[in-house]
Amino acid sequence: MTKLSLAKDKIRVLLLEGVHDSAIQTLAASGYTNVKRLPKALDEADLLEKIKGVHLLGIRSRTQITDRVLAAADRLVTLGCFCIGTNQVDLPAARRRGIPVFNAPFSNTRSVAELVMGEIVMLMRGILPKSAAAHRGEWIKSAANSWEVRGKTLGIVGYGNIGAQLGIVAEAFGMRVVYYDHTDKLPLGNARPVPSLAALLGEAEVVSLHVPETAETAGMIGAAEIQAMRKGSFLINASRGTVVDLAAAAKALKSGHLLGGAFDVFPVEPAGADEEFASPLRGLPNVILTPHIGGSTAEAQERIGVEVARKLADYSDVGSSLGAVNFPQTQLPVRPAGTRFLHIHQNVPGLLAQLVEVFSQRGANITGQYLQTQGEIGYSVVDAEGDLDTGEILEALRAIPGTIRARFLFERH
Ligand SMILES: NC(=O)c1ccc[n+]([C@@H]2O[C@H](COP(=O)([O-])OP(=O)(O)OC[C@H]3O[C@@H](n4cnc5c(N)ncnc54)[C@H](O)[C@@H]3O)[C@@H](O)[C@H]2O)c1
Ligand SMILES: O=C(O)CC[C@@H](O)C(=O)O
DSSP states (O other): OEEESSOGGGSOEEEOTTOOHHHHHHHHHTTOOOEEEOSSOOOHHHHHHHTTTOSEEEEOSSOOBOHHHHHHOTTOOEEEESSSOOTTBOHHHHHHTTOOEEOOSSTTHHHHHHHHHHHHHHHHTTHHHHHHHHHTTOOOOOOTTOOOSTTOEEEEESOSHHHHHHHHHHHHTTOEEEEEOSSOOOOOTTOEEOSOHHHHHHHOSEEEEOOOOOTTTTTOBOHHHHHHSOTTEEEEEOSOGGGBOHHHHHHHHHHTSEEEEEEOOOSSOOSSTTSOOOOTTTTOTTEEEOOSOTTOSHHHHHHHHHHHHHHHHHHHHHOOOTTOSSSOOOOOOOOSSEEEEEEEEEOOTTHHHHHHHHHHTTTOEEEEEEEEEETTEEEEEEEEESSOOHHHHHHHHHTSTTEEEEEEEEEEO
16 A cells, blocks of 8 residues: 555646647656646746646746746646756756756757758758749759758767767768867767867858857857858757857848858747747748757657656656756665655755654664765655654654755555
């Protein structure tokens, strides 16, 4: 028999931004059926209202989880980003509040690499203006500004999971690949690292950006960098909108310094289908604009739904924080019998001794204890057996100075 801190159907799950059905199925398989799903992102005012009473929250890249939102999240246990990027979440604030944040670091990487490869071919053949003309009834049968990609140089900025896969795919098309990354990365295939962004910009005929959104990458490609690109080259951004100065890009695309570009991400993106998309790139014939769908394939979304939902359920069910991006990581065994408590606390000396004391004073036998720390917080999981008053133990755990939050998870006989 298992006693839970809260019946599963009382655990409220809110999923935003049209998270895939597979998430709902995965949560249901673990007993989480109290799920509400909305098709779009919520702005802060709506979120402050809707997040109240929610235990598990799922978002994608558009919903901004600020410290104010977290402060209003009176029941939030954990947060899942059903995507790769986690820049939309104030991660340190979530950690300080004892909320682990999960994502799906690999699930859509292939989808992005494939889209970018397709865009490289489309851009280098000037397909967009030719196709638009044909739709208007015009026939531009011309080889002007139309090249094979074979033998051309692709410059990849950020040689991580996406950048490295793109390099392999591009080499299969016969491209030469150079990359710039601020950390040492093993070159795959015949890819060649270059020592600086400037070196890459000066060499590549196509530049593709695959860095995360950080303070360092904000405005990484501005007017000076675009000017440093080869005349007649192409720029692709499927990373984050803040990485490129779009006004500078639009100017270079209009002047012909850049022959074309493909942009999937923007500094400001509509929350949903009912909001107009505004961009200085709109209307430029040599530019592919896509609505942040680099990772939006059936395969990727299905995988992401399963992966992140499973991580949320694992944390909620057994306290496993493996894969959390802002939190100490523990992978925990599921014990057939016993009682489990979680304790998230300030990372200060002596706390563990007080934690043990709570159990020993009550004649509880500790059968397992796990502790990990990260930055200013520590995460402890305690398994115990004996005739325990779980409510009273929980109260004592919460009374330990430095406690951020404590939870009783389950009691199994
Ligand atoms: N368009 C989409 O739908 C879509 C889908 C998935 C991911 N993304 C974006 O793409 C980004 C990259 O994804 P990934 O899975 O390859 O991430 P990753 O973490 O595997 O790779 C990012 C790489 O960028 C490098 N990097 C970071 N800062 C840098 C800097 N200042 N200069 C040079 N290199 C730097 C890192 O060292 C790393 O190798 C994500 O963070 C996300 O924002 C977009
Ligand atoms: O699905 C999304 O909203 C974001 C996709 C992508 O940018 C990611 O970070 O994985």
